Amino acid sequence: MGWEDELFALFDDLEGQAGALYAAERDLEVADRSRAEYQQVTLAGRLMASVGRTVTLGVLGVGTVTGTLERVADGWLLAASGDHDWVVALPAVTTASDVSERSVPEIAWSPLTRLSLASALRRIAEAGEPCLLHLRDGSRHEGLLRRVGADFCELVAGEGRRTVLVSFAALAAAQSQSASRAG
Template structure:
């Protein structure tokens, strides 16, 4: 019955080859799907997974900001950097060093994270503390936030207490002066 053993060995070999081809095809499909799904991951979702971690952010108009990410929300993040807190517009973040390899999908975010940049700036204005507004062109303005509108804020600056309106579109970050 040697020919039967040879036949079963041939069938076993063919089955192993088919399994290997199926596994290779499946791995290619999984890799393609993984790449396609990753395009759904946003910078904010990666930063959300990084809350509580020290990172270095490259911020347009400011340069590197190193600190602990305290909060991530709709279009902005809060970074604690020593004696200063930074409210940074997410659109001004160009690079991130030290981010988590994970992400948190938007559907898992707290409803409080839906508060926009204006909400964070209103808290600074309500505290009445001095701050520095860093603009994306590299300029900066020292003063006290007085009021915050829908897409701008009012900063009272200088000895003459002049009012400067700053559009959110040009604001890179607000830095506490505490």
């Protein structure tokens, strides 16, 4: 091998090392950017990408809810589970499994997703079907939703027809007592 061949081999080797260093640096930069971008992903965004899938949720005051995720909206979600629908307040969701690896940013959501928890509860009240309200502390109230205010709902409960006001801040989920759809 002549000196020219050795020189070209040296240049090829140096070029290979420079390419490997660049690739390693680029991989670190891509990983760093990926981590930085992922911090923008919300639980609601991951759940939105999971609409139509069967998911398992851990819900404060309720425990485990498994059902088909039908809707995700501003502060709540709708899951169908057997004969029951669950309107779950997103702040009460502690865990979610079997969800999509993808995420849908809120800017890409339909305008219908801007409907609040109050809107979902009004639909239940309009249906006139009995429901079970689960509170984050584990207590429950069964009856008919009568009216829905800005930050609470009014439930007529029991045979004594007593009225119970339930703060949205305390509400974990509303469970339908029939197979009708809440959303």
